[in-house]
Amino acid sequence: MTKFEAFKNKEKFLQDNSQFFPGISNPKLKPILTEKINLSADDFKVLADKGTATDEEYQDAIKKGLDRFADIYIDLDTEDRQRICLYYEELMDIVALESSGGHLNNFMYGFAPTKILIIKGKH
Numbered sequence: 001m002t003k004f005e006a007f008k009n010k011e012k013f014l015q016d017n018s019q020f021f022p023g024i025s026n027p028k029l030k031p032i033l034t035e036k037i038n039l040s041a042d043d044f045k046v047l048a049d050k051g052t053a054t055d056e057e058y059q060d061a062i063k064k065g066l067d068r069f070a071d072i073y074i075d076l077d078t079e080d081r082q083r084i085c086l087y088y089e090e091l092m093d094i095v096a097l098e099s100s101g102g103h104l105n106n107f108m109y110g111f112a113p114t115k116i117l118i119i120k121g122k123h
Contacts (some may be wrong), residue, residue, distance in 0.1 A: 003094045004045040008038045012087065019086060025077040032072060033080070037087045040065030044091050059101035062088055066107045081108050 012034045015023035024030045043061040047053035069076070069084065076084070085104045092100065 004041045008041045021083050036068045058097045062100050062103045
């Protein structure tokens with residue numbers, strides 16, 4: 001079994017004290033969130049099977065996957081969003097991707113730290 005299949009087969013959004021995750025805030029969302037995460041695993045597998053995927057292609061897959069949560073984003077609490085990001089980090093680890101290109105920060109906090117401009121006042 002591939003690492004992607006193992007990822008897809010494990011039960012998700014359970015309480016995990018090692019990650020300080022109390023469990024899904026709304027149990028009705030669990031199958032919906034699981035399906036969306038597993039679709040991202042499929043996206044990553046397609047790229048990995050290609051054998052020549054770039055970091056940018058994986059980052060685009062992360063953005064595409066996170067966009068799938070737009071319809072229920074407002075129903076997610078902070079811990080749910082953090083857990084989603086941790087699942088993406090697991091997928092990134094499978095393919096040795098070091099950066100999400102800011103997409104995880106954007107999903108979690110509404111901005112990517114690399115996009116922040118610091119404006120200094122005149123002295």
